[in-house]
Amino acid sequence: MDAKEAVGFINVTRQCNVDCKRCYLTEDHRSAMERLPHHTLEVFLESMFWQGRPVTLIWEGGEPTVVGRVAMNEYCAVARRVLPHADQTMVTNCFHVPNWLIDLTLHEFGGRAETTYAHAQKYTLAGDASLYQKRFFAGLDKLWNSGIHCPVNVELNIETIRAGVDSLAAAILGSQCRVWEFDVSVDFRSFLNQPSYTAASVPQLPLTASYSAIWAYLNEMESRWGAAFLDAGITIGAFQQQIGQLNNQFNVACESRFLTLNPDGTVTTNPLYSDLSATFLGNVGVEGMDEILRSPKRKARIIADRKRISPCQGCEHISYCKGGPSHVPVTDGSGECAGGRGMWNQLLESSCA
Numbered sequence: 435m436d437a438k439e440a441v442g443f444i445n446v447t448r449q450c451n452v453d454c455k456r457c458y459l460t461e462d463h464r465s466a467m468e469r470l471p472h473h474t475l476e477v478f479l480e481s482m483f484w485q486g487r488p489v490t491l492i493w494e495g496g497e498p499t500v501v502g503r504v505a506m507n508e509y510c511a512v513a514r515r516v517l518p519h520a521d522q523t524m525v526t527n528c529f530h531v532p533n534w535l536i537d538l539t540l541h542e543f544g545g546r547a548e549t550t551y552a553h554a555q556k557y558t559l560a561g562d563a564s565l566y567q568k569r570f571f572a573g574l575d576k577l578w579n580s581g582i583h584c585p586v587n588v589e590l591n592i593e594t595i596r597a598g599v600d601s602l603a604a605a606i607l608g609s610q611c612r613v614w615e616f617d618v619s620v621d622f623r624s625f626l627n628q629p630s631y632t633a634a635s636v637p638q639l640p641l642t643a644s645y646s647a648i649w650a651y652l653n654e655m656e657s658r659w660g661a662a663f664l665d666a667g668i669t670i671g672a673f674q675q676q677i678g679q680l681n682n683q684f685n686v687a688c689e690s691r692f693l694t695l696n697p698d699g700t701v702t703t704n705p706l707y708s709d710l711s712a713t714f715l716g717n718v719g720v721e722g723m724d725e726i727l728r729s730p731k732r733k734a735r736i737i738a739d740r741k742r743i744s745p746c747q748g749c750e751h752i753s754y755c756k757g758g759p760s761h762v763p764v765t766d767g768s769g770e771c772a773g774g775r776g777m778w779n780q781l782l783e784s785s786c787a
């Protein structure tokens with residue numbers, strides 16, 4: 435049996451309390467009061483897919499906290515009963531961090547949660563961008579001040595790049611969070627308006643910024659602010675990668691290991707595909723988990739995930755980089771790649787110096 439870690443992303447709802455303009459979920463689902471039935475969750479977790487291997491279950495939405503304390507505690511208890519060996523954690527948007535979330539994170543998730551952030555294109559439901567930023571950092575600080583390790587995954591969108599490195603560096607240095615990661619930025623709104631898939635049901639996702647712009651931005655961030663981050667005890671994953679260590683970017687080589695469950699029972703692989711209906715493998719209440727796992731679509735996407743890294747042939751970094759995030763192409767014609775070859779080259783040079 436495959437001993438690689440399996441990761442289950444469980445959307446307890448797709449409802450959200452924030453309006454992200456490039457969200458991967460449709461506006462209809464973000465405003466609908468969907469709730470995941472316990473029976474659907476049980477069927478999903480009773481699959482043999484989770485047996486004989488390490489498992490992490492990640493509670494997601496939408497925003498999972500909108501379901502409330504009682505419902506979240508019940509979901510965690512169901513998962514603990516059905517899959518006692520699984521670690522559990524949560525991705526929250528930090529917009530509203532109630533005290534019960536702190537308790538749940540400390541007691542059920544080993545004091546670990548994650549969050550996502552963008553420096554632009556995020557609003558309250560009433561359309562206020564600055565209030566979103568204020569509430570995000572207040573919520574993030576509350577988690578860290580309560581002893582919760584909550585890394586931020588920054589969507590490095592074109593607006594953030596255009597604003598320059600000083601603006602984001604000031605936000606990072608002003609917060610209590612000590613771990614920051616970066617992710618490529620996809621324009622899901624354009625995709626949802628005009629979806630396009632390969633024959634293997636892989637979505638062709640448009641990026642908001644080229645790889646060369648992203649890695650140039652990160653290079654500048656490190657040269658101008660890297661020392662200040664170190665002094666403040668702030669870890670920036672992309673700056674502290676090491677040759678030979680596995681790529682710490684999100685969603686690397688994931689199609690065979692990830693399953694995402696929606697509140698209506700539909701299942702896909704990558705959580706970013708939660709509303710990309712052509713990627714759906716089936717419904718736990720209709721086809722059942724065995725058929726979902728055997729689905730030709732799943733097999734085709736696993737094969738496509740392997741073929742995706744053909745441009746990496748001959749790259750000296752392939753054994754640890756693994757081609758960068760699975761949901762975007764390896765190259766975009768900009769001269770850089772999803773895995774950040776320039777960064778790896780620099781790391782290799784400094785490790786040989």
Ligand code: SF4
Nearest residue numbers: 746749755757771773
């Ligand atoms: S650095 Fe780029 S080319 Fe090399 S393995 Fe990573 S993604 Fe592929």
